[in-house]
Amino acid sequence: SAVISQKPSRDICQRGTSLTIQCQVDSQVxxxxxxxxxxxxxxxxxxxxxxxxxxxxxSGFVIDKFPISRPNxxxxxxxxxxxxxxxxxxYLCSYRGSSEAFFGQGTRLTVV
Amino acid sequence: xxxxxxxxxxLSVQEGDNSIINCxxxxxxxxxxxxxxxxxxxxxxxxxDIRSNMDKRQGQRVTVLLNKTVKHLSLQxxxxxxxxxxVYFCAENSGSSYKLIFGSGTRLLVRP
Numbered sequence: 101s102a103v104i105s106q107k108p109s110r111d112i113c114q115r116g117t118s119l120t121i122q123c124q125v126d127s128q129v130x131x132x133x134x135x136x137x138x139x140x141x142x143x144x145x146x147x148x149x150x151x152x153x154x155x156x157x158x159s160g161f162v163i164d165k166f167p168i169s170r171p172n173x174x175x176x177x178x179x180x181x182x183x184x185x186x187x188x189x190x191y192l193c194s195y196r197g198s199s200e201a202f203f204g205q206g207t208r209l210t211v212v
Numbered sequence: 213x214x215x216x217x218x219x220x221x222x223l224s225v226q227e228g229d230n231s232i233i234n235c236x237x238x239x240x241x242x243x244x245x246x247x248x249x250x251x252x253x254x255x256x257x258x259x260x261d262i263r264s265n266m267d268k269r270q271g272q273r274v275t276v277l278l279n280k281t282v283k284h285l286s287l288q289x290x291x292x293x294x295x296x297x298x299v300y301f302c303a304e305n306s307g308s309s310y311k312l313i314f315g316s317g318t319r320l321l322v323r324p
Binding site: 131133135140141142143144145148192194196199200201202203204205206208 | 246310313315317
């Protein structure tokens with residue numbers, strides 16, 4: 101499996117600001133995924149990021165709030181825009197191997 | 213330390229005992245299932261998977277059972293160790309989709 105890394109690993113941000121999370125995979129992957137994990141809860145898929153096209157968002161998530169870039173097959177970014185305390189969560193990037201999905205270590209975001 | 217499992221159902225077992233973690237899934241079209249382990253401050257880590265043409269699969273100290281009739285999945289951990297303490301998630305996927313949908317999760321605590 102490819103190594104997947106995210107940065108920052110954590111951040112504390114002021115409400116109304118934006119944070120961009122970076123995800124790097126050490127080999128080329130077709131699809132990358134962004135998940136949100138709210139405190140004490142499971143993972144919820146935000147969107148699927150494909151290289152060369154706009155991301156596909158799940159119900160309840162919109163591009164204006166969570167813009168995603170996928171400039172190449174090894175990298176993606178997720179921006180959390182105009183943050184509020186309700187955005188405090190762990191954000192995880194992921195890719196699918198032949199079967200299972202592999203995850204980064206997550207970005208723990210606290211909005212104050 | 214940090215925990216993603218503060219509000220999740222908790223299973224407490226004695227070290228050396230066997231653990232059984234259960235998961236109900238909703239999509240009858242799901243044909244691939246995965247168990248993940250998530251330790252504090254880390255992303256989910258693959259444990260074991262099973263396809264819908266099987267009802268049991270064994271790994272090292274772990275067994276996954278699938279009951280498609282009642283849409284139920286279980287993870288059995290033999291001789292539970294302190295290092296098994298984590299949050300466990302099941303995830304499902306249907307062949308027509310590339311997306312993994314996660315269950316609600318269970319926190320496993322191993323008493324010494």
